[in-house]
Amino acid sequence: MKILHIGKYYPPIEGGIEAVSHFIVQTLEEHDQLVITFNDRNATIKETIGGVDVIRASSALTVASQPISLSYGVEIIKAIRSFNPDVIYFHYPNPLGALYLLMAIPHHCRLIVHWHSYIVAQRILHRFVMPLESRLLRRAQSIVATSPRYAEASRPLRHNSHKVSVIPCSIDEALFELSPSDHQQVEEIKHRYEGVPIVYFIGRHVEYKGLQYLLQAERMIPDECVILIAGHGPLTRRLQESCTSPRVHWLGRISEQEMKYYYHAADVFAFPSITRNEAFGVALAESMYCGCPSVTFTVNGSGVNWVSIDGETALESPNGDPEALARAISSLLRDPSLRTRMGQNAVTRVKNFFSKHATRDKYRQLISECQSRTFSDIKPLQI
Known part of the structure; x- marks a missing residue:
């Protein structure tokens, strides 16, 4: 199966979400995978990390914790066309990435949204991205939350509770x-x-x-x-x-x-x-x-x-x-x-x-279940 991972950043750039993303890629090593992230500088580079191709799209600036990049959208569209993924694994928060993704994702492609957090500090910005979040979660076959308390307290996740699986962050x-x-x-x-x-x-x-x-x-x-x-x-x-x-x-x-x-x-x-x-x-x-x-x-x-x-x-x-x-x-x-x-x-x-041992099988099971779900209730989204 082909899996396209889309996130903000990826190791060696450090961060909690980045570490989780890397662990998921390592866990699903038996699949054909591609990673697309923002670069932390204004240059697009392509490299291989642990046998997996990683595309880091150039980013000129960051606004309210969101990297801004046209190249990111271009790389997502190109990857969907050329790599032709069966599953897209998307890490949120990343409103710009969500916009690009919803514009490009084909109807047959399954979507997993890893809901690390919703936008807390930038409340004015969040009012504008709420419709985008709703569309993203409606389009997803599966949603991952990192704890039951966070899932219960997040209104967007409560509205999609039938899709939510709890997989805690893990440590090595x-x-x-x-x-x-x-x-x-x-x-x-x-x-x-x-x-x-x-x-x-x-x-x-x-x-x-x-x-x-x-x-x-x-x-x-x-x-x-x-x-x-x-x-x-x-x-x-x-x-x-x-x-x-x-x-x-x-x-x-x-x-x-x-x-x-x-x-x-x-x-x-x-x-x-x-x-x-x-x-x-x-x-x-x-x-x-x-x-x-x-x-x-x-x-x-x-x-x-x-x-x-x-x-x-x-x-x-x-x-x-x-x-x-x-x-x-x-x-x-x-x-x-x-x-x-x-x-x-x-x-x-x-x-x-x-521990990694405790969570590894949960990700493999998630991919397996996502692959078996049908698309009868999913309608293409117009952005």
Whole structure:
């Protein structure tokens, strides 16, 4: 079977959706596949990654997180004509890609829409793309949501609930296993901070990640600890200027290998995201696999509080409440047995639900079921 994957970006460009897209392509390796994405610069390139052809369409600019490119539409149309896919696997949000796709997709071609998130921050823009989203979901044979909570809370998905399958994001467990030399690196991190308990954050420094609330909470944590902040983003400088505490350490961008070391060295993983832009929380699952209990906010309609369970693998606080977040961190810092129990629960949960082994067969089954569905209720869409 021929499968055309269409998304915003693709590795080695980093990101949660990009990692999911790559994993799906790897999982479906027995099929003939082609990937079309935007490039992160103004040039169209064609390359082969892991035996799969990848076309990166030139992109001149980005508006409201949407890359803008005429070449992207041209490449989609050319691929549909020449590659002649049986199934198109489309990653959303990507309104411009959805427009191009609906203009070009033939009636016989099956469509899977992977609904990572709907547009949260750009509310005015979302009013304009809602009709496009509705057409995209009507045209789809199958829709993938990353958690049951997100599917239940998303109105567009509720209207198409008969098509929705829940397939969680997954992590590559092998990336987080420790070799003997890795253990030494973890111990060196602990020694660097003189054995003081470590609270760890990693993520883009953007509004919805809630890092500002973690910095506010730090002032209210009476217990001895250090707070290590990895990552970078548009808010980095402002956040650094607002925080003068000597126990907050800014790590900047770190490698995948370093990320693993810090997950294992941490006593508490801070995941203070505040909106449904955080649809799942891959970093949360990664920290859980490394046996680290987490603190989170209650994010209604997000998968965050389904990934890590309050009282089982995490302590959950009312959304945007730094004082409550500080109390949750203190509770974990003061109770090693609680940390151990939650950490063990976290490892088990990831193995059962969010490992590659747990999700691989779900994607294969999805493709098989999509292939067998009929088109009697699908009408061509006029754009």
